[in-house]
Amino acid sequence: MEEAQHQTKRQKREIYRSSHKTEDGSAELPRKKFYRQRAHANPFSDHLLVYPESPASMDWSEYYPAFVQSQQASAAAPSEELSSGVTSTTNSMTKRVEVADIGCGFGGLLVALAPRMPDTLLVGMEIRTQVTQFVQDRIKALRNQNPENGEYQNIACLRANTMKFLPNFFDKSQLSKIFLCFPDPHFKARKHKARIVSTTLNSEYAYVMRPGGIVYTITDVEDLHNWMVRHFEAHPSFERLSKEEETADECVQVMQDETEEGKKVTRNNGNKYTACFRRLEDPPWP
Amino acid sequence: MRHPLQCIQLCHQRSDTGGSLLLAAAGPRIYLYNVDDGALLCSWPEISPSTDGKNAEFSPEAALEQGAKREAPESEEGPPGKRRKVSSSADAKVEDADRKAKSPPATELPAVSIVSQSPDGKYVVVVTSEDKAIRVFELLDGSTLNALSTRCMPKRPSSVIVTSDSTILCADKFGDVYSLPLLESEIKAVSNSEAEKEGDISESREEVYVPAATHLTVHTARNRMALENQMRMANKQVEKTGPSFAHDPIIGHVSMLTDMTFVTLEAEDGKRRNYILTADRDEHIRISRAPPQAHIIEKFCFGHREFVSKLCLPRWQPTRLVSGGGDDCLFVWDWLNGKLKQRIDLRPEVATALQSDGESKNTKGEPLQQKSNIAVSGIWDVSISNATSGKSEEIESPVRLILVACEGVPVLFSFSWIGEGIAEPPQFLNVEGNILDVAVLPNDSSIFITIDSSHKASSLTELREDETVPGLKAFGWSAQNNAWTKTSKFNNILETINGSNGPGTEVSPNPKKIRELIYGIENLRKRGYEE
Numbered sequence: 001m002e003e004a005q006h007q008t009k010r011q012k013r014e015i016y017r018s019s020h021k022t023e024d025g026s027a028e029l030p031r032k033k034f035y036r037q038r039a040h041a042n043p044f045s046d047h048l049l050v051y052p053e054s055p056a057s058m059d060w061s062e063y064y065p066a067f068v069q070s071q072q073a074s075a076a077a078p079s080e081e082l083s084s085g086v087t088s089t090t091n092s093m094t095k096r097v098e099v100a101d102i103g104c105g106f107g108g109l110l111v112a113l114a115p116r117m118p119d120t121l122l123v124g125m126e127i128r129t130q131v132t133q134f135v136q137d138r139i140k141a142l143r144n145q146n147p148e149n150g151e152y153q154n155i156a157c158l159r160a161n162t163m164k165f166l167p168n169f170f171d172k173s174q175l176s177k178i179f180l181c182f183p184d185p186h187f188k189a190r191k192h193k194a195r196i197v198s199t200t201l202n203s204e205y206a207y208v209m210r211p212g213g214i215v216y217t218i219t220d221v222e223d224l225h226n227w228m229v230r231h232f233e234a235h236p237s238f239e240r241l242s243k244e245e246e247t248a249d250e251c252v253q254v255m256q257d258e259t260e261e262g263k264k265v266t267r268n269n270g271n272k273y274t275a276c277f278r279r280l281e282d283p284p285w286p
Numbered sequence: 287m288r289h290p291l292q293c294i295q296l297c298h299q300r301s302d303t304g305g306s307l308l309l310a311a312a313g314p315r316i317y318l319y320n321v322d323d324g325a326l327l328c329s330w331p332e333i334s335p336s337t338d339g340k341n342a343e344f345s346p347e348a349a350l351e352q353g354a355k356r357e358a359p360e361s362e363e364g365p366p367g368k369r370r371k372v373s374s375s376a377d378a379k380v381e382d383a384d385r386k387a388k389s390p391p392a393t394e395l396p397a398v399s400i401v402s403q404s405p406d407g408k409y410v411v412v413v414t415s416e417d418k419a420i421r422v423f424e425l426l427d428g429s430t431l432n433a434l435s436t437r438c439m440p441k442r443p444s445s446v447i448v449t450s451d452s453t454i455l456c457a458d459k460f461g462d463v464y465s466l467p468l469l470e471s472e473i474k475a476v477s478n479s480e481a482e483k484e485g486d487i488s489e490s491r492e493e494v495y496v497p498a499a500t501h502l503t504v505h506t507a508r509n510r511m512a513l514e515n516q517m518r519m520a521n522k523q524v525e526k527t528g529p530s531f532a533h534d535p536i537i538g539h540v541s542m543l544t545d546m547t548f549v550t551l552e553a554e555d556g557k558r559r560n561y562i563l564t565a566d567r568d569e570h571i572r573i574s575r576a577p578p579q580a581h582i583i584e585k586f587c588f589g590h591r592e593f594v595s596k597l598c599l600p601r602w603q604p605t606r607l608v609s610g611g612g613d614d615c616l617f618v619w620d621w622l623n624g625k626l627k628q629r630i631d632l633r634p635e636v637a638t639a640l641q642s643d644g645e646s647k648n649t650k651g652e653p654l655q656q657k658s659n660i661a662v663s664g665i666w667d668v669s670i671s672n673a674t675s676g677k678s679e680e681i682e683s684p685v686r687l688i689l690v691a692c693e694g695v696p697v698l699f700s701f702s703w704i705g706e707g708i709a710e711p712p713q714f715l716n717v718e719g720n721i722l723d724v725a726v727l728p729n730d731s732s733i734f735i736t737i738d739s740s741h742k743a744s745s746l747t748e749l750r751e752d753e754t755v756p757g758l759k760a761f762g763w764s765a766q767n768n769a770w771t772k773t774s775k776f777n778n779i780l781e782t783i784n785g786s787n788g789p790g791t792e793v794s795p796n797p798k799k800i801r802e803l804i805y806g807i808e809n810l811r812k813r814g815y816e817e
Contacts, residue, residue: 043540046812053569054588163540164568167586187498193460193540199581200462200538203574207583223498236581270502282582285559285575 017133027144032106035134040184041127043163043194051165058169060093063156064121067094097121097170100208101179102162103196105260107135109181110155111142112258116250117154120176124157125169132159163196166204173210177251180228182261185221197228199235206237209279214241218255218274220265225273238277246276287749287797289313289790291736291757291783292804293398294725298407301327301428306727308734309403309410310758310783312790313803314395316412318431321727324778327429329789331395397803404448409434409468411454413443415803420446420456422468437466437531445546449560453577455536457546457564463537465577536580541566544611544810545597548576549604551622563607563621565594567810571609573621585624589617593810598665600688600703608688608708610662612811616690618707628707632692632699635712636660639697640744642716661807664691666724667703670731670763685763689733691721693807696743698724698735700770715770718755719743722804731763732773738804739790740797746805749797756784 016034041047052058061068069092099117101109104124113122126132135157142152160169183196192198197217205215215238217228232238246252256262256272265272289312297307297318305322318328396414403410403425410423410431418439423431441460448454452468499513545565553559560576561584571587571594574580592612599607607621610632618628670685686703690712698721699712719737726733739757742748758780762773782788 053591054586056588161540167570167583168588172583172585185498198538200535201540203537203581203583206581220502221498222500236579265502268502283579285553285557286578 025144027141029141030134030137032134035130037128037130041161043127043161047127047161049159049161049165051160051168053168055167055169055171055174060097060121060156063123063158064093064095064153066150066153067121068092069094093121095119095121096174097123098175099123099177099179100125100162100166100170100175101181102166103127103180103183104135104157105182106131107138107155107157108258108260108263109179109255110135110157111138111152112254113251114142114152114155116254118151120154122155123169124155125160125162126157127159127161129159132157163201166208170208172207175209176213178205178209178213178215179251179255180215180217181255181259182219182265183217183224185219185224187223192227195224195227197231199231202232202235202238206235206279211279211281213279214249214251215277215279216251216255216274217276218259218262218272220261220270220272222271222273225275229275232275232277237280237282239280241276241278246274249276252276287740287753287795288757288788289795289800290722290738290740290804291789292722293401294723294734294736294758295401295403296321296725296727296734297410297425297428298403298405298728299425299428306730307425307428308725308779309401310736310789311398311401311412312757313795313800314397314414315789315792316398316401316410316431317789318425318429319779319782320429321776321779324776324780324782326782328431330423330431330433397799399803400443400446402446402448404452404468405450409448411446411448411468413446415442418442418458420454420466422454434469437533438529439464439533440529444543447546447548449548449576450550455546455548455562456533457537457543459542461539461541461543461566462535463543463546463562463564463580464533465536465580466531466533536577537562537564537572537574539564539566539568539570539572541568541570542810544593544595547597547599549599551604563597563599565597565609565611567593567812569594569611571597571607571619571621573624585621587617587619587621587624587626589619589626589629593812595807595810596662596665598667598688600667600686602667602669602684602686602703603706606706608665608667610665610690612659612661612808614660616662616665616701616708630701630708630710632660632662632690635699635714636692636695639695639699639714639716642697642714659808659811661693661811662690663693663807664721664724665689666726666733668726668733668763671729685731685765685768689724691724693805694720694744694746696720696737698770713769715761717759719757720746732775733761733770734776735759735761740795740800746801746808756780757788757790758783 013034098120099122101122101124104110104126107124110122110124124135126135139152139155139157146152180196186192186194219225233240252274256274262272291310291312293311295309297309299307301307301320305320308319308321310317310319316330317326319326396416398412399415400413408425410425412421412423414421418441420437420439420443422434424434426432439456439458441458443456443458445457446454448468454466454468456464456466543564543566547563550558550560562574562576562580564572569590569592572583573585575582575584590611590613594609594611596610597607605620605622607619609617609619614631614633616630616632617626619625620627666689668687668689688701688703688708690699690701696717696719698715698717700715701712702709717735717737719739720741720743722736722738724733724735736758739755740749742750760773760776760780761770762775764771
């Protein structure tokens with residue numbers, strides 16, 4: 001019986017999705033109920049992930065069509081960012097991605113940040129296929145709603161396991177902001193390595209971030225908050241922002257209010273714990 | 287059937303008489319030989335003369351009693367995690383025939399998976415796989431191995447290095463690199479409070495269990511029920527705690543680590559810089575600074591499309607890196623800059639090697655198609671000074687070679703290194719079995735090779751019918767022929783080791799266990815299924 005119900009749900013989803021896909025210029029926002037997926041994914045398993053062999057081989061043009069460099073321009077003057085060590089074989093972009101929302105979920109933060117940072121490329125990275133598809137459809141619809149002003153051209157979403165493959169997407173010092181919003185708490189101690197923050201994994205965040213860049217974290221689980229603070233503070237490449245700096249940062253407010261999880265926690269009168277960390281300069285060799 | 291020699295290593299230290307020392311591991315045992323006269327100097331665990339298969343005296347704990355009193359209980363309670371079943375009930379189908387010869391597996395010893403040593407050669411570090419233990423030995427008087435300590439790691443080590451400042455770097459299959467003090471006195475120096483602090487960051491060890499979730503963090507009815515259940519169970523649960531000895535996590539991949547190297551380079555400012563290179567199953571080669579700055583990642587070397595299994599820095603040019611894995615190619619890197627310099631196609635070589643082997647011996651090895659995957663199982667650098675050839679007055683440049691072995695291939699590929707890279711094609715060094723390990727004699731233009739004497743050449747599964755194939759081979763570099771040739775120089779040790787009382791004969795091996803031990807590389811390949 002359950003099987004039959006499941007089937008029909010899936011069928012409905014497929015019908016909805018295919019009809020949604022055929023209307024290419026659709027400005028109708030996707031409906032979440034057709035993109036449900038269980039909340040957890042195992043970051044250690046192989047999945048069937050698609051990821052670039054290296055940052056240089058990553059083709060961003062399909063994600064940010066408005067930022068693809070025109071042919072003549074790219075031939076005449078390669079953009080400054082790209083010339084910094086990378087010889088791109090793919091389509092040249094006028095800008096590089098600078099902000100990553102890791103575990104972006106249904107994309108609330110991206111959508112909220114897009115108009116606030118119109119000249120910055122933001123990418124949401126999500127491990128669950130259905131959810132990634134939702135955000136991609138959502139962005140498509142938003143772009144179609146705003147054909148004139150070019151809004152939402154600066155955000156995109158892709159499926160990735162960042163715990164394994166973050167450096168495949170971004171060069172050293174490429175990012176200025178990383179968001180880790182309401183990550184999977186992985187309550188059991190045995191599962192703690194599956195957490196998105198750990199001292200050793202923080203080395204990878206430090207690698208892709210430029211000095212001065214900021215990691216934003218928020219969670220409703222106090223234990224996880226303490227864990228993230230402890231592990232970032234234990235990492236010599238990061239220092240925690242003071243409360244004043246935090247409140248002065250517009251992104252913090254957006255993160256608290258505009259993410260889907262943030263709204264849910266508000267509805268439930270839950271607590272929200274935020275902490276931000278600045279990427280420090282690497283010390284000289286000993 | 288005797289157990290093949292899965293690891294061999296030449297000691298950096300020499301014997302009292304100045305001869306070289308060879309360490310060999312067969313199954314759970316390690317043996318120390320004098321290369322010159324072939325004498326067996328020492329073995330571990332000690333073989334008690336009264337044993338007749340009932341192997342109570344074989345207990346490594348007994349052998350370690352003196353050195354590791356403090357650590358012994360540790361190894362017993364060990365991490366219960368994913369302990370392999372050592373009893374053979376599950377493998378019944380595979381080795382029915384073998385069963386008769388097998389002694390009861392009452393206290394089966396863990397197999398040796400890695401043999402390493404300190405740069406000065408004073409200490410030998412051995413990893414045993416089932417108990418995930420790092421065992422440190424002192425090499426006394428160039429003839430005796432004195433067990434000092436046993437430390438069971440949380441996860442199975444895949445690579446172990448001893449640095450010149452007496453630190454063990456251990457890379458494991460969970461993706462972490464730990465730094466451990468080499469010696470016991472330093473192990474003891476870790477006070478309880480420090481261990482506590484350590485545990486604080488790596489593992490929560492709360493005395494009273496409090497669920498991390500609260501009624502504010504769960505929203506669904508089912509989760510709420512689970513939480514209530516947890517609350518009820520509170521205090522009954524005891525969270526697993528980490529080992530009590532010092533082991534600082536310094537590097538971590540979210541992937542299985544397969545190999546690691548440590549290197550010191552002189553920077554432009556004349557200072558020495560230490561690097562750690564780590565390779566993982568997800569195609570990455572990561573360049574990190576060594577402690578105390580191991581949190582800084584300098585570079586990644588991108589280009590592998592399959593797992594990476596072996597790293598080798600040629601000693602004559604350590605700014606180059608040769609890497610191999612599940613790809614058809616060998617890669618040569620300018621690793622400091624993350625730049626790929628060369629890709630050497632191994633596929634034609636492997637195909638030729640398997641073909642020629644099949645023809646010459648007419649064995650019914652696996653058809654070539656089944657060997658469609660290449661898995662590099664070893665890369666070694668050899669530098670041979672040509673001073674001995676001495677015919678002409680001019681000083682010839684040394685012969686530099688990169689030796690490459692692939693899993694299940696009975697040929698050692700010997701590539702010349704010319705200028706700044708590998709020259710093709712390689713020479714083929716044919717042996718009678720799949721290559722397991724290679725040890726290079728320092729400045730001696732000779733190598734030892736161990737081959738799988740239990741399985742047929744070119745096959746990872748078919749057992750041999752004849753068991754007379756010698757497990758250890760020796761070759762010398764012939765300057766005239768510019769090739770590896772058989773040498774009689776080492777007949778003594780070859781006789782001892784390959785003889786009927788040689789290593790591997792006291793062990794009555796289980797074929798499945800042997801396979802797991804010596805053929806683990808191809809298993810790293812991703813199979814492409816969804817979770």
